Every structure is written in C-alpha cells, then in structure tokens.
Amino acid sequence: MHKLLTVFPEDIYIDIKAPIDKFINFMLQNWSPFFEAVSKSLQLFLNAIGSAVNAIPWWLLIIAVFFASYKVSKKISTSILYSALLFFIGVIGLFDMMYATLAIIIASVIISLLIGLPSGIVMSASKKISIFAVPVLDTMQTMPSFVYLIPAVMLLGLGNVPAVIATTIYALPPVIRLTSHGIRQVDVEVVEAAKAFGSTKMQILFKVQIPQALPTIMAGVNQTIMMAISMVVTCSMIGATGLGSEVIKGINRLESGRGFAAGIAIVIVAIILDRLTQGVFKKNE
Amino acid sequence: MLICVAALLISSGCTQQSEKIIFGDVGWDSMKFHNAVAMYIAETAYDLETEEISGSTPVTYGALKKGDIHLYMETWTDNIPAYSGDVQSGELIELGVNYDDNIQGLYVPRYVVEGDPSRGIEPLAPDLKMVEDLKNYKDVFTDPEDASKGRIYGSISGWEIDEIMRKKVEYYGLDEFYNYIDPGSDAALSASIAGAYEKGEPIVAYYWEPTWITGKYDLLLLEDAPYEESLYRQGKCECPSVRLTVCANPQFVKDNPEFVEFLSKYSTSSELTSKALMYINENNAEYADAAKWFLVEYDNLLDEWLPSDKAELVRGELLK
Amino acid sequence: MNENNKILKVENLTKMFGSKKLLAREMLKKGLSKNEVLKKTGVTVAVDNVSFEVRQGEIFVLIGLSGSGKSTVIRCLNMLQPPTSGKIYFEGDNIKNYSAKQLREFRRNKVSMVFQNFGLMSHRDVLSNAAYGLEIKGVSKKEREEKAMEIISMVGLSGWEGQSVLNLSGGMRQRVGIARALINNPDVLLMDEPFSALDPLVRREMQFELLSIQEKLNKTIVFITHDIDEAFKLGNNVAIMQDGKIIQTATPEEMMSNPSNSYVKEFTNSADKTHVYSVKNIMITPSCLAHSRNGAKNALKQMYDNGFSSVFVVGDKLRFVGILTLERALAVRNGELSFNDAVYTDVPTTQLETPVSDLIPIAAKSAFPIAVVDNDNRLKGLVTKAAVLASLS
Numbered sequence: 001m002h003k004l005l006t007v008f009p010e011d012i013y014i015d016i017k018a019p020i021d022k023f024i025n026f027m028l029q030n031w032s033p034f035f036e037a038v039s040k041s042l043q044l045f046l047n048a049i050g051s052a053v054n055a056i057p058w059w060l061l062i063i064a065v066f067f068a069s070y071k072v073s074k075k076i077s078t079s080i081l082y083s084a085l086l087f088f089i090g091v092i093g094l095f096d097m098m099y100a101t102l103a104i105i106i107a108s109v110i111i112s113l114l115i116g117l118p119s120g121i122v123m124s125a126s127k128k129i130s131i132f133a134v135p136v137l138d139t140m141q142t143m144p145s146f147v148y149l150i151p152a153v154m155l156l157g158l159g160n161v162p163a164v165i166a167t168t169i170y171a172l173p174p175v176i177r178l179t180s181h182g183i184r185q186v187d188v189e190v191v192e193a194a195k196a197f198g199s200t201k202m203q204i205l206f207k208v209q210i211p212q213a214l215p216t217i218m219a220g221v222n223q224t225i226m227m228a229i230s231m232v233v234t235c236s237m238i239g240a241t242g243l244g245s246e247v248i249k250g251i252n253r254l255e256s257g258r259g260f261a262a263g264i265a266i267v268i269v270a271i272i273l274d275r276l277t278q279g280v281f282k283k284n285e
Numbered sequence: 286m287l288i289c290v291a292a293l294l295i296s297s298g299c300t301q302q303s304e305k306i307i308f309g310d311v312g313w314d315s316m317k318f319h320n321a322v323a324m325y326i327a328e329t330a331y332d333l334e335t336e337e338i339s340g341s342t343p344v345t346y347g348a349l350k351k352g353d354i355h356l357y358m359e360t361w362t363d364n365i366p367a368y369s370g371d372v373q374s375g376e377l378i379e380l381g382v383n384y385d386d387n388i389q390g391l392y393v394p395r396y397v398v399e400g401d402p403s404r405g406i407e408p409l410a411p412d413l414k415m416v417e418d419l420k421n422y423k424d425v426f427t428d429p430e431d432a433s434k435g436r437i438y439g440s441i442s443g444w445e446i447d448e449i450m451r452k453k454v455e456y457y458g459l460d461e462f463y464n465y466i467d468p469g470s471d472a473a474l475s476a477s478i479a480g481a482y483e484k485g486e487p488i489v490a491y492y493w494e495p496t497w498i499t500g501k502y503d504l505l506l507l508e509d510a511p512y513e514e515s516l517y518r519q520g521k522c523e524c525p526s527v528r529l530t531v532c533a534n535p536q537f538v539k540d541n542p543e544f545v546e547f548l549s550k551y552s553t554s555s556e557l558t559s560k561a562l563m564y565i566n567e568n569n570a571e572y573a574d575a576a577k578w579f580l581v582e583y584d585n586l587l588d589e590w591l592p593s594d595k596a597e598l599v600r601g602e603l604l605k
Numbered sequence: 606m607n608e609n610n611k612i613l614k615v616e617n618l619t620k621m622f623g624s625k626k627l628l629a630r631e632m633l634k635k636g637l638s639k640n641e642v643l644k645k646t647g648v649t650v651a652v653d654n655v656s657f658e659v660r661q662g663e664i665f666v667l668i669g670l671s672g673s674g675k676s677t678v679i680r681c682l683n684m685l686q687p688p689t690s691g692k693i694y695f696e697g698d699n700i701k702n703y704s705a706k707q708l709r710e711f712r713r714n715k716v717s718m719v720f721q722n723f724g725l726m727s728h729r730d731v732l733s734n735a736a737y738g739l740e741i742k743g744v745s746k747k748e749r750e751e752k753a754m755e756i757i758s759m760v761g762l763s764g765w766e767g768q769s770v771l772n773l774s775g776g777m778r779q780r781v782g783i784a785r786a787l788i789n790n791p792d793v794l795l796m797d798e799p800f801s802a803l804d805p806l807v808r809r810e811m812q813f814e815l816l817s818i819q820e821k822l823n824k825t826i827v828f829i830t831h832d833i834d835e836a837f838k839l840g841n842n843v844a845i846m847q848d849g850k851i852i853q854t855a856t857p858e859e860m861m862s863n864p865s866n867s868y869v870k871e872f873t874n875s876a877d878k879t880h881v882y883s884v885k886n887i888m889i890t891p892s893c894l895a896h897s898r899n900g901a902k903n904a905l906k907q908m909y910d911n912g913f914s915s916v917f918v919v920g921d922k923l924r925f926v927g928i929l930t931l932e933r934a935l936a937v938r939n940g941e942l943s944f945n946d947a948v949y950t951d952v953p954t955t956q957l958e959t960p961v962s963d964l965i966p967i968a969a970k971s972a973f974p975i976a977v978v979d980n981d982n983r984l985k986g987l988v989t990k991a992a993v994l995a996s997l998s
Binding site: 043046157159240245252254 | 486569
Binding site: 189192194195197200203207211212 | 711714724
C-alpha cells in the first residue's frame with residue numbers, strides 16, 4: 001500500500017516505444033522509394049533556391065537591404081545601420097556561410113507558406129478541422145526537434161534536405177495559426193455584406209477575407225521566418241551547412257570566439273529579416 | 286509543514302552534493318555501460334551514492350576539470366586535444382586504461398562488397414577493400430546533394446580524428462571524387478548508417494568500435510596502410526587504437542582513495558564491451574541491467590578489480 | 606402607391622438555432638414558451654411564425670428590442686440566414702427554392718443590404734467599396750467606377766472617393782454603405798439598424814437623407830430599428846416584434862391610437878409623439894370666426910359671446926385672412942384704424958398633414974393660435990399652443 005502511494009505501479013505499463021520503432025523500420029524498408037522521391041525533389045528545389053541566392057553578388061545584397069530598409073523605415077539612418085550590419089557579416093568572414101543558411105531558411109519558409117496559407121484557410125473554414133489541427137500544431141511546435149530529426153535522417157539522409165523538413169515542421173504552425181485566426185477575426189458584418197451582394201465563396205475569400213486578414217497573416221509569416229532562423233543551429237546537428245555548423249564547430253572545439261562570431265551573424269540575419277518583414281505588414285495595416 | 290519539506294530538501298541537497306560520485310556521460314553507449322558497471326560496484330561494494338551527468342564532450346570535460354563531474358570511465362584521449370596536457374599539468378589524473386584495442390576508420394556495410402542474397406542485394410563494389418579503392422566507386426556512394434561526386438560521411442567536426450580523416454581523404458586523392466560531409470552530431474551519423482543499412486543502400490562512413498552500431502550491423506572496415514606513428518597524423522595510415530582511459534578529478538582522487546584503487550584496476554576490452562552493447566541492443570535492456578548481466582557473465586573480473594571482501598559483497602548483491 | 610403590389614410576402618417564417626429543431630417545433634406547437642424550449646432542447650427560437658407583407662415602394666419598419674428576432678428576420682429575406690420553415694415570396698417566387706446560382710443572382714440584382722456597423726472593407730477606398738456589387742458581377746472597371754462616382758455624389762461624398770474608409774466619420778461610412786447598396790439598382794433595400802451606431806445629430810441627418818433618396822428612387826425598403834421615433838418617422842408601416850413574434854403591424858398613427866396590447870402601448874408611449882401626430886390630430890374647430898365683410902362690430906360681438914380676446918378673420922369661402930385682436934377691433938370702432946389695417950395678416954399658418962414636431966418652433970414664437978389651412982388657403986381649424994405642448998408629453 002505504502003509503495004503504491006509513492007511509486008507509480010510498475011504493472012501498469014504500455015510499451016509505446018517498440019511499435020514506434022517498428023513503424024519507422026517498416027517505413028525504412030518499404031517506403032524508401034517514396035522518401036527518396038521526396039528527398040530528390042526537395043533537393044532540386046533547394047538547389048534552385050541555392051543557386052538563385054548565390055547568384056546575388058554580395059554588394060548587390062547589401063544595396064538591396066539598404067533600399068528595402070529605407071522603403072520600410074523611411075529613415076536613412078536605419079538603412080545605413082542594416083546594410084552596415086550585413087557588411088559586418090562579410091567582414092568577419094561569414095558571408096558565404098550566411099548564403100548557405102539563407103538558402104535553407106528561404107526554402108523552408110517558401111514550403112511553409114505553400115503549405116501553411118492554404119491550410120490556414122481550410123482551418124478557418126471548419127471548426128471540426130481546427131479542433132483536430134490545433135493539438136497537431138502544438139505538437140509540431142513543442143516536440144523536441146531531435147526526436148524527429150533522427151528518423152528524418154534515417155529516411156531522407158543527412159544534410160540540407162532533412163534540415164529543410166525539420167525547419168518546416170517547426171516554422172509551419174505560426175503561419176497556419178495566424179492565417180486561420182486572421183480570417184476568423186474578419187468582421188462578421190463585412191463577410192455578411194460580401195455574401196449579401198452575391199459574392200461566390202471564392203470571391204469572399206480572395207476579395208474580402210484574405211485582404212482583411214492580411215496584417216495578421218503577415219504577422220504569421222514574420223513569425224514563421226523567425227522560427228526558421230531559430231532552427232539553424234539545431235539543423236546543423238544533422239549536417240546542414242552554413243552559420244549553424246560554424247556554431248556547432250565552435251562548441252565542439254571549445255572555440256568560443258568562433259561560436260560567437262557565427263552566433264552574431266545569425267542574430268544580424270534575424271534582425272534584418274524581422275524588421276524588413278514587419279515593415280511590410282505594418283505598411284499593410 | 287512546507288517549511289519542513291523545504292528544509293529537508295535543502296539539507297539533503299547539501300549532503301548529496303558532497304557524498305555522491307558523479308560520472309560523466311558524453312552520450313555514447315560504451316561509456317554509459319562502463320559507468321553502469323562502476324556505479325553498481327560503487328553502490329554495492331563501497332556503499333557510495335552515484336549520479337550520472339550527461340552532456341557533450343566539451344561541456345562535461347570542462348566540468349571534469351572543475352570538479353563538477355568526478356570521473357570519466359572511458360576517455361577517448363585522441364579526441365580531446367587538451368587531454369595529454371591536462372594530465373601532465375595535473376589538472377586531471379589518469380587512473381588507468383579501460384581498454385585500448387578498439388578500432389576506428391571508414392566503414393561500409395558488408396553487403397556493398399559481398400552482396401546479400403537473402404535481402405536481394407547485389408554487390409555494388411565487389412573489389413572495394415582499401416580506403417584507396419573508393420576512387421573507383423564514387424558512383425556507388427553518390428552524394429544526393431551533389432550528383433557529380435560521392436559522399437563520405439565524416440567524423441564529427443571538433444573531434445581530433447576529424448582533422449586526420451580530412452587529411453586522409455586528401456592524401457588518397459578522394460577529395461576529387463567525394464564530398465567529405467560533417468554529420469553535425471554522432472546521433473546524426475549513427476542515424477545515417479542505420480538508415481542506409483535498413484534500406485540496404487550503400488554508404489561509406491567514419492565510425493568506431495565498440496558501439497551497438499558495429500555490434501548490430503555487419504560493417505566492414507576499409508583497410509589502410511599499417512599504422513606508423515609518424516604517418517598517422519597526416520592521415521597516411523590506419524588509425525591506431527585509441528587509449529580509452531579512466532580519468533578523474535584530482536580532488537576526487539584525494540577524497541576517495543579506496544574507490545580510486547578499484548578504478549585504477551578497472552580494465553576491459555573492446556570485445557567485452559561490444560558483447561555488453563549487443564546484449565543491451567538485443568534485449569532492449571537498461572544499462573544497469575546490462576551491468577549486472579555483465580558482472581555475472583564475467584565473474585572473474587571482480588577478482589581482478591576488487592579486494593576479495595569487496596568482491597564477495599558484490600557477488601552477494603548479484604545473487605539477490 | 607399601388608395597394609395590391611406586394612413585392613415581398615413572408616408567411617409563417619420560423620428560424621431556430623440548434624440541432625434538435627424538430628423536437629423544438631413540437632414543443633412550440635404544444636404551446637411551450639421559448640425559454641422552456643431552450644432549456645429542454647437547447648434550441649433557440651429566434652423567429653417564431655412571423656408573417657408580413659411589404660408593398661412596392663414603401664418603407665416597412667421592423668422594430669423591437671435586441672433579441673426580439675428582427676435582425677434574424679431581415680437576414681432571412683436575403684437568405685443570409687436560411688429559414689427553418691415558412692415561405693418568403695419575392696415578386697411571387699419563393700426564394701427558399703432558389704438554387705445557389707439563382708440566389709446569387711437574386712442578391713446581385715434584386716436585393717441589397719445596409720449594415721449596422723457598415724460592413725465596409727477597410728482595405729479598399731470609398732470608390733471600390735461602393736463599386737463592390739458591380740465588381741463581383743464582372744462589370745468592367747471603367748464602367749463600374751463611373752457608376753460608383755454617380756452614386757457617391759448622390760449620397761453626398763463627392764471628393765472622398767479616393768479615401769480609405771478608415772478616414773471617414775461614422776455618418777460618412779454609412780453613406781458609403783448606402784452607396785454600395787444602391788449601385789446594383791436593387792428593388793429592395795434591407796437596412797439592418799443602419800443608423801443605430803451614429804450620433805443622434807448625424808442620425809437625424811441620415812434619416813432625412815434616406816427620405817430624400819427614397820423620394821428620388823422610390824425603392825422598397827425594409828428597415829430595422831430599435832428606436833420607435835425612427836420607426837415612426839420613416840415607416841409607412843411598422844411591425845413591432847417581441848420574443849421572435851410580430852405583435853402588431855400598422856401605420857404609425859394606428860399604432861399610436863390603437864395599440865394592440867400593453868407592450869405596444871408601452872413602446873409607443875416612449876415615442877416622441879410629435880413625429881407621429883400631424884396637425885389634423887390635434888387641431889380643433891374654431892368656435893368663433895369673423896367675416897371680413899361683417900366688419901369690426903360683428904367681430905367684437907363674436908369675441909364677447911365666446912369670451913376670447915382675439916378672433917380669426919376669414920374672407921369669402923372661408924379663405925383665411927388673419928387675426929383681429931380686441932384692442933384693434935376697439936380702435937376700428939372708434940374710427941382710429943380701418944378694418945383692413947387692423948387685421949394682423951402676418952400670422953403663421955400650417956397644414957393638415959404637417960407633423961406636430963414642425964409646429965414646435967412656430968408655436969414658441971407666435972402669440973396666437975396657429976391657423977390650419979388647406980392648399981386653397983381655406984381655414985380648416987386651429988392649433989392652440991397648449992395642444993402642441995400636450996402632444997410633447
């Protein structure tokens with residue numbers, strides 16, 4: 001009796017580990033053509049993004065950031081600051097690393113938006129789907145990423161492809177949530193009005209709901225980008241290249257300087273991307 | 286009532302801190318296993334409380350020097366650049382060699398060379414024997430991110446062996462045909478090998494023995510030129526066995542002379558360790574259970590490691 | 606106004622929210638109250654067996670407190686809320702039988718709606734908000750913008766077309782709402798408490814604006830309000846709703862003078878009656894009159910006989926001339942003034958249909974009772990200041 005109160009009874013035990021292992025092994029042995037196809041097409045996509053990013057010379061990127069931040073902030077001092085920060089990444093020798101990181105972030109964000117925006121729309125339209133989807137999204141955001149990173153490596157191999165998938169899993173929820181939230185939040189009367197004038201469902205969606213929800217949706221996009229950046233280091237633990245792997249190397253070799261240099265570069269990338277995207281959605285408000 | 290509990294927690298926390306022996310765990314199986322054996326003996330023969338703290342090599346190694354962690358049961362001396370210096374300067378005390386007959390190098394699944402009719406796998410690289418032979422097989426080990434080259438799954442960056450492996454790839458001219466990939470973490474490296482093996486795909490990767498991976502999967506070590514100390518650092522020959530030592534914090538050594546005597550006698554072998562790891566993998570066993578199984582199976586070790594009265598204490602406990 | 610031209614006809618309309626509607630209907634039939642039904646089945650009966658008719662060109666007002674079901678009724682009229690049961694005829698078609706496409710066409714061409722909180726799209730400017738109805742019909746940009754400009758100027762927003770609707774005041778926003786509703790040239794305008802969110806001053810202005818638009822376009826309007834003054838001011842017919850039922854449908858005057866139960870009476874008592882009462886309701890027949898041809902002596906006699914200090918003077922065929930006071934009459938008798946000079950001709954007059962509210966400022970200024978005349982200036986009666994004051998209470 002006493003023991004029952006202090007220690008959880010051992011007799012009540014369900015083994016969920018073995019079935020999960022079995023399932024992953026089953027996928028490995030039977031679905032590998034499928035995963036290979038996924039992996040190959042993602043690789044192609046990533047290569048395309050990578051070469052697009054790499055086609056931008058360093059000075060053009062700095063100039064582009066200068067003008068983009070001026071357009072967003074309307075302050076010459078801000079745009080000088082941001083382009084100087086970007087220049088600084090080059091000065092500390094991490095410009096190429098940043099390009100590799102950017103390619104992964106951009107690819108993950110594009111995939112997240114391609115999946116997230118339609119999913120958010122669907123979720124906003126149906127309470128049933130949203131009841132089912134919310135815990136799934138919570139799981140995606142809170143499940144420690146290494147838990148699915150390792151099976152992802154087994155299924156898809158090492159490198160940038162599983163990194164993009166892991167980043168997408170982590171970065172996807174905010175854009176889905178905020179798209180759905182934004183559309184639901186659109187004034188009922190405005191939607192009623194659109195209906196009352198004989199709009200089709202698609203007209204309501206594209207002429208009213210999405211434009212009205214745009215500030216919220218853009219906030220979701222911004223969060224998704226930030227989440228993607230926050231996965232950079234984790235992804236390098238499964239072989240993703242770029243700034244994250246510099247951080248890992250710094251840690252593994254106890255080279256704090258190296259770690260910090262790459263860390264600072266990640267912070268700069270995050271700040272610039274955050275301010276630019278925030279500026280875009282604030283302008284939409 | 287609450288205050289009492291809090292006071293109890295604080296006091297117990299204090300005493301724990303001073304009495305517990307803290308083992309470092311850098312994440313791999315063999316080390317966890319040896320920790321479990323030593324912990325079992327510490328508890329049964331010496332009535333000491335034990336605890337295991339996990340972390341990456343650099344973090345735990347720093348803690349070991351500071352005394353937050355008391356000892357490593359399996360120190361991969363070659364992978365810690367600072368190790369020999371720290372031992373010389375007395376910041377760490379090397380108590381003995383756990384085992385030094387381990388292997389590391391480039392591995393391929395055996396089916397890549399010999400095929401596996403039971404799984405319907407053709408030998409894709411029948412003449413692959415030496416590291417050098419990899420030149421001829423870049424199309425077998427295609428890099429999915431760069432189809433023009435093959436891929437070698439390398440060591441984790443920051444390990445000392447990583448530099449050596451990179452030099453080796455250059456030395457044999459493999460860099461022309463292969464990308465040497467940093468897997469980022471040993472979990473990712475094992476996952477890559479396990480994934481490829483389960484799918485029956487070819488892979489060539491740096492790995493080491495003893496591990497459950499080498500115990501579970503039939504991997505073939507690619508041969509290399511015989512070991513020569515002068516050539517090894519340049520990657521021109523096979524890797525020597527690493528001395529896997531038991532090392533401890535000096536203050537701890539001073540405080541626990543009896544237990545330290547056992548530690549300095551602690552010695553196993555790569556083979557014994559592999560067997561224990563396979564036992565764990567096959568039975569889905571906990572490390573503590575494996576330690577008990579191991580001490581029953583290799584009973585004679587107790588006599589080698591311990592004074593007879595202590596050995597009997599352990600045996601008595603094992604019988605329960 | 607053609608009495609027989611019923612453009613909208615609602616028969617036995619019921620709308621329930623909840624899943625056990627069949628059970629709820631049974632209970633209603635057995636005579637259980639809405640609250641009992643809600644407790645037992647979880648079904649909210651928003652509209653309970655409502656019938657009414659709307660004539661072509663009239664303003665039909667549905668009035669009730671919040672929760673009375675009026676907003677649900679109006680939403681059934683364009684199927685924003687599909688009715689649970691009952692029939693809604695538009696020009697003889699039961700709109701419940703419309704296919705999705707027919708319904709869309711109905712909404713695009715026949716009926717449009719104005720909302721309490723305007724329901725404007727904040728991401729669009731005034732022009733494209735107003736043009737929305739044409740846009741979704743696929744009308745070309747040029748054509749729809751031309752049309753929108755026309756309507757915008759009609760609602761008095763010329764010059765604002767390029768502004769974001771967020772920059773407009775409430776009253777201006779609702780003008781955009783009305784412009785948007787008019788652009789398709791619908792037969793029926795559904796207005797769901799369109800002025801409730803506006804300041805009282807702006808509201809009065811918008812009511813006036815609506816009446817003048819109505820005069821120009823002669824639309825059929827179904828108008829929802831909780832303000833009895835608004836209802837009586839705008840409505841040709843008013844239906845009063847309570848707990849999902851229509852209690853009485855009548856003209857404002859009828860409802861004032863003949864409330865069907867105490868609830869209606871209470872409601873109408875709260876109304877500013879001056880809007881409802883016109884002069885004819887409060888005028889009295891003058892008990893003494895003086896013909897101009899009979900001279901001052903006769904006038905003095907009339908005053909003397911009836912105990913008044915002044916008298917209305919009429920000419921041939923009772924045409925109103927003016928007022929003669931006792932003082933002036935005496936002056937005429939004494940030869941100090943001629944009769945014609947003695948009569949005050951510059952006195953206020955009013956007509957039978959004028960709302961009493963319009964008399965208030967006149968009565969306040971005038972020293973005399975107000976004469977009621979017809980179009981031929983014939984005297985019909987008089988309104989005393991006391992009667993105007995009484996109608997205010």
